[in-house]
Amino acid sequence: MHGLAPVNLLLVHAPAGYGKTTTMADRLRALEARAAWYRLESGDNDPARFAGYLAQALEVQVPGCCQSTLETLQNDGYSSLESFLTDLLAELPQDDEPLYVVLDDYHLITNQDIHDSLRFLLRHIPAYLTLVLISRTMPPVGVAQLRMQGRMSEITTRDLAFGADEAQQYFESRLPYEVSRESIERAVRRSEGWISAFQLLSASAATSIEFSDFVDQLAHGNQYIFDYFDELLGQGLTEQQRTFLLRTSILDRFNAAMVMRVMNDSDGQALLSSLLGMGLFITPVDNSALWFRYHPLFSVYLRHLLSCTTQENQQELHQRAVDAWLELDHAEEAAKHAIAAKDVDRITRVLTAHGRKFFTEGQFTLLQRCLDTLPQDIIAQAPTLTLLRAWVAQGQYKFDEVENWLSAAEARLQASMNDDTQRAIEGEFSAIRAQVAMNYGDHERALVLATEAINQEARFLPTSRVAAASVIGEALFVQGQLDEALARMQDTEHLARTHHAHQNVLWALCQQSEISVAMGLLQKAYNIQERAFQYAEENHLNHLPILEFLFRIRSQIMWEWHHLESAERCALQGIEILEAQGERWYVQSHTSLAKVAHARGRQSLCADYISRIQKMLAAGDYHLDWVANAHATMLTYWDAVRDHDSIQRWLTIAPPCDPASATNHFHQCNGRNRARALVSLGQYELALPLLESLTEVAERIGLKTDLNRNHIALAYLFWQMENRDQALVHMKTALTLASTTGAVGSFLRMGKVLIVILKALINEGAIDGMELQRAERLIQLAQQQRDFSRAIRISLDEAIIQDIIDRPDVPELIRTSPLTRREWQILSLIHAGLSNDQIAEHLKVASTTVKTHIRSLYQKQNISHRAEAIELAKDLLSKIQGE
Numbered sequence: 001m002h003g004l005a006p007v008n009l010l011l012v013h014a015p016a017g018y019g020k021t022t023t024m025a026d027r028l029r030a031l032e033a034r035a036a037w038y039r040l041e042s043g044d045n046d047p048a049r050f051a052g053y054l055a056q057a058l059e060v061q062v063p064g065c066c067q068s069t070l071e072t073l074q075n076d077g078y079s080s081l082e083s084f085l086t087d088l089l090a091e092l093p094q095d096d097e098p099l100y101v102v103l104d105d106y107h108l109i110t111n112q113d114i115h116d117s118l119r120f121l122l123r124h125i126p127a128y129l130t131l132v133l134i135s136r137t138m139p140p141v142g143v144a145q146l147r148m149q150g151r152m153s154e155i156t157t158r159d160l161a162f163g164a165d166e167a168q169q170y171f172e173s174r175l176p177y178e179v180s181r182e183s184i185e186r187a188v189r190r191s192e193g194w195i196s197a198f199q200l201l202s203a204s205a206a207t208s209i210e211f212s213d214f215v216d217q218l219a220h221g222n223q224y225i226f227d228y229f230d231e232l233l234g235q236g237l238t239e240q241q242r243t244f245l246l247r248t249s250i251l252d253r254f255n256a257a258m259v260m261r262v263m264n265d266s267d268g269q270a271l272l273s274s275l276l277g278m279g280l281f282i283t284p285v286d287n288s289a290l291w292f293r294y295h296p297l298f299s300v301y302l303r304h305l306l307s308c309t310t311q312e313n314q315q316e317l318h319q320r321a322v323d324a325w326l327e328l329d330h331a332e333e334a335a336k337h338a339i340a341a342k343d344v345d346r347i348t349r350v351l352t353a354h355g356r357k358f359f360t361e362g363q364f365t366l367l368q369r370c371l372d373t374l375p376q377d378i379i380a381q382a383p384t385l386t387l388l389r390a391w392v393a394q395g396q397y398k399f400d401e402v403e404n405w406l407s408a409a410e411a412r413l414q415a416s417m418n419d420d421t422q423r424a425i426e427g428e429f430s431a432i433r434a435q436v437a438m439n440y441g442d443h444e445r446a447l448v449l450a451t452e453a454i455n456q457e458a459r460f461l462p463t464s465r466v467a468a469a470s471v472i473g474e475a476l477f478v479q480g481q482l483d484e485a486l487a488r489m490q491d492t493e494h495l496a497r498t499h500h501a502h503q504n505v506l507w508a509l510c511q512q513s514e515i516s517v518a519m520g521l522l523q524k525a526y527n528i529q530e531r532a533f534q535y536a537e538e539n540h541l542n543h544l545p546i547l548e549f550l551f552r553i554r555s556q557i558m559w560e561w562h563h564l565e566s567a568e569r570c571a572l573q574g575i576e577i578l579e580a581q582g583e584r585w586y587v588q589s590h591t592s593l594a595k596v597a598h599a600r601g602r603q604s605l606c607a608d609y610i611s612r613i614q615k616m617l618a619a620g621d622y623h624l625d626w627v628a629n630a631h632a633t634m635l636t637y638w639d640a641v642r643d644h645d646s647i648q649r650w651l652t653i654a655p656p657c658d659p660a661s662a663t664n665h666f667h668q669c670n671g672r673n674r675a676r677a678l679v680s681l682g683q684y685e686l687a688l689p690l691l692e693s694l695t696e697v698a699e700r701i702g703l704k705t706d707l708n709r710n711h712i713a714l715a716y717l718f719w720q721m722e723n724r725d726q727a728l729v730h731m732k733t734a735l736t737l738a739s740t741t742g743a744v745g746s747f748l749r750m751g752k753v754l755i756v757i758l759k760a761l762i763n764e765g766a767i768d769g770m771e772l773q774r775a776e777r778l779i780q781l782a783q784q785q786r787d788f789s790r791a792i793r794i795s796l797d798e799a800i801i802q803d804i805i806d807r808p809d810v811p812e813l814i815r816t817s818p819l820t821r822r823e824w825q826i827l828s829l830i831h832a833g834l835s836n837d838q839i840a841e842h843l844k845v846a847s848t849t850v851k852t853h854i855r856s857l858y859q860k861q862n863i864s865h866r867a868e869a870i871e872l873a874k875d876l877l878s879k880i881q882g883e
C-alpha cells in the first residue's frame with residue numbers, strides 16, 4: 001500500500017475518472033480505519049456550510065465526537081473557520097486510533113478562506129488524524145512544504161493507472177470472451193491505464209474482434225470519449241485557454257518556449273499554468289516539470305476539435321512547430337510537422353540536413369513520409385535524396401520503384417557531372433541494386449554489384465559501403481556458406497561501428513544471430529543478441545524499428561527453448577515498437593504469439609492470431625522468410641484442429657519449393673511446410689522424399705537447426721507410416737542434435753504423439769545419458785501441455801500398451817483379458833470421437849471389420865455403450881499422455 005503510513009496529509013490527485021475515489025475508499029476499507037467522508041460540491045465554497053458538513057461527517061463516523069461544536073455552528077456560528085477548527089480539534093476525543101478525514105472532489109473548492117483553514121488545520125493536526133484530499137488539481141494548502149518535511153504522501157496518476165496485468169484481471173473478470181494480451185497492452189498504451197476508458201471498452205465491445213477494433217479506434221477518436229471531454233471542459237474555459245488547447249494539440253510535447261512559438265503569443269507560461277491548475281489531462285514528461293504533454297486520448301480529442309474549427313490555420317501552426325523544433329535541434333519532431341504542413345521547402349531542408357541520420361537510425365517510415373511529399377524532380381536532382389528514396393522503396397519491397405528512382409536520377413544528373421562524381425554515384429547505386437538483386441533471389445548478381453560498391457568511396461550516403469558489405473554477407477548466408485557469411489557479418493559490424501551507423505550495426509548483429517541459429521548454435525545466437533541489446537541500450541536506440549527484429553529473433557529462440565512467457569513478452573515488445581509503422585509489419589510478431597498460444601493450448605487466441613496473419617499475408621508482399629515462418633504456424637494450427645480443407649487449399653497456393661536447393665533456413669522451412677502438409681493429409685509417400693532431400697542438403701551445409709527439425713518431422717512421418725524402427729532412428733538423431741540446439745518447441749509442436757515415440761525409444765533402451773534426460777523432460781512437458789482438442793490422437797505402440805498395462809492402477813480386466821493392438825487403436829479412435837466409418841477410413845479397413853473389433857473389445861471389457869468405451873480410453877490413456 002502506497003503511503004497509508006501515519007502522515008498529516010494524504011493527497012490523491014489525478015485527472016477525472018482515474019479511480020481516485022474508488023481506490024481511496026477501497027484502501028480505507030481494507031484498513032478497517034475510521035474515516036469521515038465528505039464529498040464536496042460547488043456550493044460548499046460557503047465557509048459556514050463547509051464547516052457544518054465537515055462536522056456532520058465526523059459525527060456520523062464517531063458519534064458524539066463534536067456535539068458542542070455542531071451546536072455552536074447551529075446557534076451563533078463561528079466568526080472564522082479557524083475558530084471552528086480550533087473548537088473541533090479540542091472537542092474530538094483524544095484517542096490513539098487513527099482517524100481519516102476525507103475531502104473528496106476538493107478541486108471544486110475555490111474559496112481561499114477554506115484553503116487557508118486547511119493550512120491552519122495541517123499546522124495543528126494531532127498525530128492520530130490524517131487529512132485526505134482527493135482532487136483533480138494540486139490544492140493550494142502548502143503541499144510543497146509538507147512534502148519537504150515528509151509529513152505527507154501522495155497517490156498520483158502513476159499509481160492509479162492500470163498496468164497490463166491489472167487491466168488483464170479487470171477484463172477477465174468482466175468480459176464473457178477471451179481477449180489477447182496484445183489487445184490489452186494496446187488498450188493500456190492508448191489509454192495510459194485510464195480506468196474510465198476500460199469501463200467504456202468493456203461496456204461497448206461484445207466480442208474479442210470488437211474489442212480489438214475499439215482499441216484501434218482509440219487512436220483516431222471515439223464519440224463517447226469526446227462527449228466525456230466536452231462535459232469536462234464544459235463552459236469553464238476562457239477563449240484564450242481554448243485557443244491554447246487547440247493550437248498546442250498539434251505538439252507531442254511542449255514547454256513554455258515551444259508554446260509561445262506555436263501560439264505566436266508571449267503569454268504561454270501564464271496560460272500553461274492556468275490550464276495545469278484546472279486538472280486537465282496534461283502530464284509532465286519528466287521530473288523537471290518543464291516539459292508537458294497531453295494524455296493521448298485527450299490529444300486525439302483536441303486535434304479533433306482543431307480539425308473542426310475554421311479559425312485556425314493548421315498549416316501555419318505546423319510550420320511554426322517545424323522551425324521551433326529545428327532551433328532545438330530535434331529533427332525527428334521537425335520532420336513530422338513538416339510532413340503535416342505539406343511544406344516542400346521545409347521537408348527538403350530537414351532531409352538535406354538530417355536525412356542521413358534518419359537513415360542510419362533506420363527511421364524508414366519517417367523518411368518515406370517525408371519523401372512522399374516531395375516532387376520527383378527535387379529528388380532526382382539530389383543524389384542523396386535519390387539514395388534515400390531508393391533505399392526506402394527497397395525496404396518496403398517496392399523493387400520496381402527502386403530502379404525507377406535510380407534511373408531517373410541517372411538521366412537527370414548525367415549532363416551536369418564529371419566522370420569522377422558519376423563513378424561515385426554509380427558505386428553507391430550499385431549497393432542498392434545489389435540489395436534488390438538479393439531480394440529477387442539473384443545472389444550471383446548481388447555479389448557482383450556489392451563487390452563493385454564496396455570498392456567505391458561513399459560520397460553521398462556514408463553507409464553505402466557498409467550496406468554493400470552486408471549484402472555480401474547475406475548472399476553468402478542464403479547460399480549456405482555459413483562460416484564465410486558469419487565472418488562477413490562481423491566485418492560489416494565493425495565497419496558500421498566506425499560510421500556510428502546504428503541501424504547497420506544492429507542489422508549485422510541480428511544477421512550474425514540468424515546465422516548462428518542456422519548453425520544450430522542457439523546459445524551463441526542468444527549471446528550475440530545480448531550484445532545487440534546492450535548496444536541499443538548504450539546508444540539509446542530502444543525506439544528504433546530495427547529493435548523489433550531483435551525482439552522477434554529473441555522471441556523465436558525463447559519459443560524454441562520453451563520459455564513461453566519470455567517469447568510472448570518479446571513479441572509484444574516488438575509490436576509496441578512497430579505500433580507507429582503499421583500493421584503490415586506485425587506478421588512475424590503475430591506468428592510468435594500464435595506459436596505461444598498454441599503451446600499453451602489456447603485455441604481461440606491462436607485462431608485469432610492465425611486469422612490476422614492470414615489477412616496480412618493476403619494484403620501484402622513479404623519475403624519468403626516471413627511467409628514460410630507464418631505458414632509453418634498456420635499448418636500446425638490447422639493440423640491441431642484437423643482442418644484438412646485449409647491444408648489442402650494451402651497446398652494449392654503454397655510457394656514453390658525445390659528441396660535440392662534449399663540452402664538456407666527459409667527454403668528449408670518452406671520445404672518442410674509442404675512435407676508437413678502432405679503428412680497431415682496422409683500423403684506419406686509424397687512427403688518422404690521431400691523431407692529426405694531437405695535433410696540431405698541441411699546435413700551437407702551444416703544447417704543444424706533445420707536438420708534437427710527435419711529429423712523430428714521424419715520421426716513423426718515414419719511413426720504415421722507405422723515404420724517404428726525408422727521413426728525411432730530419426731527421433732534419436734533429433735535428440736542428439738538437440739544437445740547443441742537446445743530445441744524443445746520443435747519437439748512439442750508434434751503434440752501428444754511425441755510422448756509415445758519417446759517412450760518407445762526409452763523402452764528400447766536406445767538412448768542414455770543426456771539424451772535420455774532430454775527425452776524424459778520432453779515427455780514431462782508434453783504431458784503438461786494442453787492439447788487443443790481433448791481427444792487423444794496417438795497411434796499406440798506395443799511399448800506404450802505395455803506401459804499402460806504395467807501400471808498398478810489399471811482396471812483388472814485390461815490385464816486379464818488383454819486387447820489386441822488393433823483393439824487398442826480402435827479404442828483410442830473411438831475416444832477421439834471418430835465414427836465407425838471414419839475409423840474404417842483411418843485404418844484403411846472395411847467398416848464390418850471395425851464392427852467386429854468393437855464387438856470383441858466390448859465383450860472383453862464388459863462394455864455395452866460407446867460412452868463407456870470413451871470413459872475407459874480416457875482413463876487408460878490419460879495415464880501416459882497427461883491431462
Ligand SMILES: Nc1ncnc2c1ncn2[C@@H]1O[C@H](COP(=O)(O)OP(=O)(O)OP(=O)(O)O)[C@@H](O)[C@H]1O
Binds near residue numbers: 015016021199
Ligand atoms: N480498481 C477499479 N476497479 C474497477 N473499477 C474501478 C476501479 N477504480 C475505479 N473504477 C471505476 O472507474 C470509474 C471512475 O472511478 P472514480 O469515480 O473513483 O474516479 P475519480 O478519479 O474519483 O473520478 P472523478 O475525478 O471524476 O471524481 C468509476 O465508475 C469506478 O467504479
